[in-house]
Amino acid sequence: MTDFLPFALPDVGEPEIEAMVAAVRSGWVSSGPKVKEFEAAFADAIGEGVEAVALNSATAGLHLGLEAIGIGPGDEVLVPTWTFTATAEVVRYLGAIPVLVDVDPVILNIDLADAATKVTAATRAVMPVHFAGFPIDHDAIAAFAATHGLAVVEDAAHAFPASYGGVNVGAGTSEATVYSFYATKTMTTGEGGMLVTRDSELAQRVRVMRLHGINRDAFDRYRSDKPAWHYEVVAPGYKYNLTDPAAAMGLVQLDRAVQMRDRRGEIASVYDSAFADLDLELPAGGGEGVGHAWHLYVVRLPAGGDRDAFVRAMAERGVGTSVHFIPLHMQPYWRDLGEHARDDFPVAAREFDRVVSLPIFSSMTAEQVQKVVTAVRKTLTSGGGVG
């Protein structure tokens, strides 16, 4: 099993290593000029004059985005059940309540019809998740938010780079959009995240709250004409800053992001044609106006198929797979908090039993892609996984 193909690997090489080493040599081992450079370059990549604030995770960005729009105890925030726990946990950090919403059966994103039934007088915000990197229709979200008077904080952990109708994810009208640079995401800084917004005041609040509620960070103090030791604490903030070595890695990854996305898109096309004749539901792909980030390639077994047997058979053939996601309402904490039954979210409950994520990382070789194709075909044609 030495040639076991893992489900995901970061696509990081010598240029990233050299950039990190140079950052360490510069002496700025915490947050300094590379963080500023990374923020400016990322904001440029999104366009539309957004501001970008670097953080040490997407979770931090989601937390501070909600904090900046004033979410607090008693407020309700609409969150799709089909997501990672981070999307909902940050709502709890603020003492507010995540109200779970079912997903649409095609792209597994928040179902706005179901969301509408869950709006109450306490609802303050909605958190769409660009699942797998398939961009959400931002006009539909914006219209929904306007109708119900809600703020929008987008979880774009899977969605860099992605666009809908020619507009980049993050460049729309939402209050904030948050990206993840975790090890296995579409670009990485090891750990890291970025919040983008068109609202300068919101950006400023996030900058302050990411570093102890201090109104100027170390780099500004170093450059300003005030004495270097002077700072003001204006709120009980957090410790969420990104470091320069991480930002240096991020700058290299950012340069390569479109090329890495294109490679994942190619792998998706290979899978699409190789599996076209199988009894397998393939993920919704491109289509008019859809700039897919292809973070995940999620196939669905036929109803009644045995997903767990499929995962085991793939592993026996040397291929790692994963499952995205175990719906939140099926996790003990969220289930108990919302007093949920499995079938409260019928689409999520049904689709969860069928989904498998196949490897789709940009450093995969043609042979590794073929290995996945062969393993899937053998597994399905030998009866494994279809029950």
Ligand SMILES: *Cc1c(COP(=O)(O)O)cnc(C)c1O
């Ligand atoms: C990975 C992920 C996050 C959290 O990202 P971190 O950078 O690890 O905090 C949030 N939401 C979704 C949907 C994710 O997949």
